[in-house]
Amino acid sequence: MPDQLLFAMEVMLNGLMAGVMYALVALGFVLIYKASGIFNYAQGVLALFAALTLVGIQQGQVPFAHLINAVTGLHITHFGWTVPSALAILLTLGVMVALAIVIEKLVLKHLVNQPPIILFMATIGMAYFLEGFGDVMWGADIKKLDVGLPQGISETVESATDAMFGYGFFIDNLDIVATLVAVALVAALTIFSQYSKQGRALRAVADDHQAALSVGISLRFIWILVWSIAGFVALVAGIMWGSKSGVQFSLSLIALKALPVLMLGGFTSIPGAIVGGLIIGVGEKLFEFFAGPLIGGATENWFAYVLALVFLVFRPQGLFGEKIIERV
Amino acid sequence: MNAMTEGYMTADGRKIGGVLMELKNITLRFGGVVAIKDISFDIRDGEIRAIIGPNGAGKSSMLNVISGFYTPTEGSVWFKGYQRGPMRPYQVAQLGIARTFQNIALFDGMSVLDNIMTGRLTLMKSGLLSQALWWGGAAHEEDEHREKVEKIIDFLEIQNIRKTPVGRLPYGLKKRVELARALAAEPKMLLLDEPMAGMNVEEKEDMCRFILDLNDEFGTTIVLIEHDMGVVMDLSDRVVVMDYGKKIGDGPPDEVRNNQDVIDAYLGVSHD
Numbered sequence A: 001m002p003d004q005l006l007f008a009m010e011v012m013l014n015g016l017m018a019g020v021m022y023a024l025v026a027l028g029f030v031l032i033y034k035a036s037g038i039f040n041y042a043q044g045v046l047a048l049f050a051a052l053t054l055v056g057i058q059q060g061q062v063p064f065a066h067l068i069n070a071v072t073g074l075h076i077t078h079f080g081w082t083v084p085s086a087l088a089i090l091l092t093l094g095v096m097v098a099l100a101i102v103i104e105k106l107v108l109k110h111l112v113n114q115p116p117i118i119l120f121m122a123t124i125g126m127a128y129f130l131e132g133f134g135d136v137m138w139g140a141d142i143k144k145l146d147v148g149l150p151q152g153i154s155e156t157v158e159s160a161t162d163a164m165f166g167y168g169f170f171i172d173n174l175d176i177v178a179t180l181v182a183v184a185l186v187a188a189l190t191i192f193s194q195y196s197k198q199g200r201a202l203r204a205v206a207d208d209h210q211a212a213l214s215v216g217i218s219l220r221f222i223w224i225l226v227w228s229i230a231g232f233v234a235l236v237a238g239i240m241w242g243s244k245s246g247v248q249f250s251l252s253l254i255a256l257k258a259l260p261v262l263m264l265g266g267f268t269s270i271p272g273a274i275v276g277g278l279i280i281g282v283g284e285k286l287f288e289f290f291a292g293p294l295i296g297g298a299t300e301n302w303f304a305y306v307l308a309l310v311f312l313v314f315r316p317q318g319l320f321g322e323k324i325i326e327r328v
Numbered sequence B: 001m002n003a004m005t006e007g008y009m010t011a012d013g014r015k016i017g018g019v020l021m022e023l024k025n026i027t028l029r030f031g032g033v034v035a036i037k038d039i040s041f042d043i044r045d046g047e048i049r050a051i052i053g054p055n056g057a058g059k060s061s062m063l064n065v066i067s068g069f070y071t072p073t074e075g076s077v078w079f080k081g082y083q084r085g086p087m088r089p090y091q092v093a094q095l096g097i098a099r100t101f102q103n104i105a106l107f108d109g110m111s112v113l114d115n116i117m118t119g120r121l122t123l124m125k126s127g128l129l130s131q132a133l134w135w136g137g138a139a140h141e142e143d144e145h146r147e148k149v150e151k152i153i154d155f156l157e158i159q160n161i162r163k164t165p166v167g168r169l170p171y172g173l174k175k176r177v178e179l180a181r182a183l184a185a186e187p188k189m190l191l192l193d194e195p196m197a198g199m200n201v202e203e204k205e206d207m208c209r210f211i212l213d214l215n216d217e218f219g220t221t222i223v224l225i226e227h228d229m230g231v232v233m234d235l236s237d238r239v240v241v242m243d244y245g246k247k248i249g250d251g252p253p254d255e256v257r258n259n260q261d262v263i264d265a266y267l268g269v270s271h272d
Helices: A003-036 A043-058 A065-072 A085-106 A116-138 A157-165 A171-195 A198-205 A209-214 A219-245 A251-265 A272-288 A300-314 B059-067 B088-095 B112-118 B128-133 B138-155 B170-184 B201-218 B229-235 B254-258 B260-267
Strands: B019-030 B033-044 B046-054 B074-077 B082-084 B097-099 B190-194 B222-226 B238-243 B245-252
Touching: A003 A043, A003 A171, A003 A198, A003 A219, A003 A272, A043 A085, A043 A116, A043 A219, A043 A251, A085 A219, A085 B190, A157 B019, A171 A198, A171 A219, A171 A272, A171 B128, A198 A209, A198 B112, A209 B033, A209 B059, A209 B088, A219 A251, A251 A272, A251 A300, A272 A300, A300 B138, B019 B059, B033 B059, B033 B074, B033 B238, B033 B245, B046 B059, B046 B201, B046 B229, B059 B097, B059 B190, B059 B222, B112 B138, B112 B170, B112 B190, B112 B222, B138 B170, B138 B201, B138 B254, B170 B190, B170 B201, B201 B222, B222 B229, B229 B254, B238 B260, B245 B254
Parallel strands: B046 B222, B046 B238, B097 B190, B190 B222
Antiparallel strands: B019 B033, B019 B074, B074 B082, B238 B245
16 A cells, blocks of 8 residues: 555544544533533533643642632642652642532522523633633643543554554554543443433433423522533543643643534534544544645644534534424 | 321322421512512312413522422422422432423433433442442442333334434423433432423323323322413412512412403503
8 A cells, every 4th residue: 555545544543533632622612512502611611610720630739729828828739748649630630510509509590491501601700710710729730630530642553554554553552541441431321311310301401491390490509510420521521631731721722622523513412522533533634634734734723613603504403413493 | 186297188189298398488589589478379189270371470590499490589488398498400400300491491412311311410329430430330320320211212213213312302202301311310309390382282282191190100299380381270279479579379270260350461451
């Protein structure tokens, strides 16, 4: 096979992997949108906050150290212990659930029956507050996140492809792990929402608040549940992206990458988030590969949006989104 | 003991039990508007109780008080002999009171089967974790509930639309699915807000038959609001008549029909 074709294949494969990473972020959006019709602008920041908290707990950082030091005149930064990764992840999950409860109590509870735009504005507020809050709590410096996921180029894939085509593919181990995690996550979430009591309640709330109340569903419990799940998905995305590129402010900007994914896949579909992510991932890598050299590169920043806009024209509800049928 | 506590037999031989719910001096205000003025009545176990009245009389508000969507401004609601404090609607549902809505509140995106299954949410016992992991009793429980739901589907004769998304169904069938969902909760008391509104004669006859059958077969107490007088007089054991938020009549259909206040409210009376 010609080298050029093999190289294109490698680019495509890498695109698929990148797509999975986008999809992980998009999933969080879909969950909340499906269950409450809210476009949660804070999803990216939620991932950043989860990653910050995870690193903080893992390294035994004192939360609000800067604040405490400023008030008391002490100079503490760390407790002096480290927490094993698995335990730290569990503790972070606990923090995300607590955050969901606080969000419901302080914000959502008071905005029942408000139009979606109001709730959208509320999530913008939450996003910026949470970003600052994360800084105050854990410090603004760039942190390294290591929960023991394999890093670097996969030698297995390289030698296997080398033996097959005489050309070794460079695939990141972390991307492979991310793919497996994403597949498991989507399967679990789909089964949960389709076949469990809470999943059914969740879809019911998304459809009609009044009817949901009449069959005995507590809206508040469902909202806490759905924001907890979104927090969990944010944690997974935070771990993957944090391991890849460090935990820092720019992590919250991955949300912007999830937007075109959502437009493509549909805001209400979990499989749509995955397929959308893959199309965007492959699309932008291949476009960069073929057209990049002609027009001077840096196409990855905007190509996804062009693709999404084209989709909007032909299929506004996205690939898997629900088409609204109304009888008149 | 008198008939008030002991219950009575109907003409067609159904036994009506003691008082299931008692509403005492209910007043409901929205700001300056008084929707319900000092109304008291009771609902007996196994009874079909109708609430009628002209448009804007406060019938739906009354139903919403019973279902817990509204908390009365004054007065008290007694259920099974206990006074009911302010409750959230989902808690009332858990007490065994199910309802349908005047303008149909179904989950349009979900299939008929899933809609009816939501009716059983309050009866499902397995916890969040076992549900999430599909472990322990969760799978078994789902089967059990599914069986009950299938019975209701048979009862209401909607087998052929089981998998259809509710949004695609015609109006009459939607009403029937809503009734099925309410029934799925195995309610002690069923509240129907205009179950026949907008139906043709045939659909009305079907709905009447279902209401009578389910009352007969499951002993469900039914409170219904309805505009079709023929239907009300045929179905109900006792009727409450409301006008401008006040109760102007209460009793068996024949008695209410001949009540002068009721005739005035419906036909109008000259104010000179």
